[in-house]
Amino acid sequence: MSTSPLPGDDQTGRFVVQPNGRVRPLSPHLQIWRWHVTMAASILNRLTGGALSVGAVLVFLWLLALAFGPDAYATFTGWMGSPLGLAVWFGLTLALCLHLAGGVRHLIWDAGHGLSPRTADALSWASMIGGGVIAVAFWALLFTSGRIAL
Incomplete structure (x- = not known):
């Protein structure tokens, strides 16, 4: 020293x-x-965790509107059913799917698997792309089933 x-x-x-x-x-x-994909996946996981905190507030507001009666609930669903509201819900769905996929990636790493640089990069890409695909597929299912319309 x-x-x-x-x-x-x-x-x-x-x-x-x-x-x-x-x-x-x-x-x-x-x-x-040097920028690499595992760094991007880590940052994305932290950002989606923060976005999910905002989503928790929106879910609380939804329950609050439900508790305040039909008029408050109609106002809330009117806002959240608008194109802007649907974009917010899609963003929160995307954040949830990305955060979940990142959590699965970390679970695999915590089990001691996929720690080589090439495998870690592949898992990072898979978690980011897979989370996005799951979110888009979920919303495509909502639109095609007629549950949501613009």
């Missing part, structure tokens, strides 16, 4: 002296790392 001054009077800012006097390199940041 080096307690000497920064290596070669470092002018790059890549090293820092810790409070205990040890010289350590700074951790690399996004500018340093």
